[in-house]
Amino acid sequence: MYIYTVAWVPGHTGIVRCLNIAGNKIYSGGYDKKLVVQEVVSLSGDGEIPLKIVRERDAAHDAGVTCLTVAKDTDGSSWVVSGSFDKKVKLWTGDGKLVHIIQCSDTVTGLCYVPQTMVLWVAAGTPLPLLYEPKSGDNVTDYAPILNTTSATLHTNRESTVQLLKYIPETSEVIGSTKLKGVICWRYNPTCSVCCHHSPSTSSHVETLTFTSKVPILIFSGGFTGEVVKWEQLQLNSFLYSVDSLSYKEPLMKAIESEEDDGGGGGGGGRGRAGKRRGSEEMAGMPRERKIEAMKGENRGFVSSLFVESLDLLVASSLDGTIFVWGNDKRTVEVLEEMQRNSASETSTTDTVAGDRESSNHVQQESSSNVITRVAGFTCLHVLRSHTGCVEALAAVEDWTDGRTYLISGGWDLTLNLWDLSTGRLVGSLGESVPDRYPSHPNLIITSLAFSPPRRKFAYSTSDGQVFVRQFAVSPDDWVLVRTLDGHTAEVTQVCWNGVSGHWVTGSSDCTLRLWVGQKKEKKDKKEEEKEEMEKEEEEEEEEGEEMCVSAGDPISVVCVDQTTGHIVAGAQNNLKVYNRDLELLQVSRGHTDSIRTLIHIPDRKQYVTASWDGTVRFWRAHH
Incomplete structure (x- = not known):
């Protein structure tokens, strides 16, 4: 040395x-x-x-x-x-x-x-x-x-x-x-x-999470307090978020007034499980102001949500069966776009060379459009009231036949509704969503719903352990039942479509995670002339499907698919477990002290986000 x-x-x-x-x-x-x-x-x-x-x-x-x-x-x-x-x-x-x-x-x-x-x-x-x-x-x-x-x-x-x-x-x-x-x-x-963040409301936990992947990335949460909250990460601090509640009071009042004028009933009531919500008789005869206040009570909160990227719409469903749709304030967007055009026209007069600027201008315009929609904020555009019970199942469908985007909703009333998200119009309903040949029990409800874009099928789960797969069509009368995924022995809490591997994934209160594997490799409908042939192959695959199963050791409350790797992420009691596509356990993340209620994957940030009954929202590194 x-x-x-x-x-x-x-x-x-x-x-x-x-x-x-x-x-x-x-x-x-x-x-x-x-x-x-x-x-x-x-x-x-x-x-x-x-x-x-x-x-x-x-x-x-x-x-x-x-x-x-x-x-x-x-x-x-x-x-x-x-x-x-x-x-x-x-x-x-x-x-x-x-x-x-x-x-x-x-x-x-x-x-x-x-x-x-x-x-x-x-x-x-x-x-x-x-x-x-x-x-x-x-x-x-x-x-x-x-x-x-x-x-x-x-x-x-x-x-x-x-x-x-x-x-x-x-x-x-x-x-x-x-x-x-x-x-x-x-x-x-x-x-x-x-x-780790505590729930925005000190009196309740977060029950549902969703997000938009457009920059800046926004997270939305809802809970039993009857509030939907927007989360936005601070630019210089990845730990801190600004939060803002979304309003829906005025549109809800108008919807209730319209129903009273028409003599209709709307949501609130119907089939439900004791201890989680009150019955319809509590809402009957209430003035509309009291109905709105009742929605903000302990048993009138939000339980499910999703964000439709193509339309920039946030959809959230509540315990009383009402579905709310938030979007950009069109008037504010028009004003901001006009200001942007005026600014761009002034800038273009000073430009002498344009050829090399086309690609950069396109990127700038797309970025500016995202900024405009965020500055404009979210306003409640539609209040969808048709279900007579809690709505826990939501899925968005972009239909290639007419270019429109639809919403499928499933409620505790065992009804499947189809909505046009652009107009908020109810297209149709399927009242008997559970076939008669399957035995029912007193608390039979629809718990979850997912859509498969390449197969153009949707699956929904029930509290008796069944999962039903139907062919999607613009008319609910044409929703043909093509398969039943039978194997769980308790309530199926979540059904997901794994777009990476091309399989249905389910999680249940029976502590098992199941992967419904087809014997043929899933194809994508890229050409119009191949659609009929593909549909035949897909139907055969559904019939020939086989099942993979793994025990998580605890009841599974929520399941999410990692959109990057195809890994299956599950909330098993208060633990977050990550499985590969062969259901081999890769990772167990601990931190929550009570049951995990909702889970999302944000690919751009390589994060999983969970919310629990312990009143916290936690952010985790995605497994790669």
């Missing part, structure tokens, strides 16, 4: 408290309040390392610098973070320019940056480290579920406060020391949720 003597550089005038090396640069901080960035020029022949001061901050802090760390950003740039006796954490660029100042409640004694979670850990007189997002400087301790509850209960008094922090990249561990001469070790868990 060779020990080199580093040449003295006139930088600090006092004790150097902290030192960090990144590349060919040396960062140092001392009790003289200075932050010095030095650069290694070259090795001299006598073993000394000549240094050159790149930047020197004489008053980096109001007191002595106590700790220093250097971190790499996702784009390769460096962050320099310093802590001081002045109770402040300062974030600097690699060349020493100040970016953020974080005020703490006590002296900052330790710092470290964890690249896997892109979070800065700060020790400042608290039993557990504080967590900050470095780009925004926001405190994300309450949203980043990194520190488990076990460590939180072990270190609760003043004497056990964390003093020093050190990240070990080889083992993905953070080591901390306390005043009581103790050592704490946190190990990175790749299956842990990366972000």
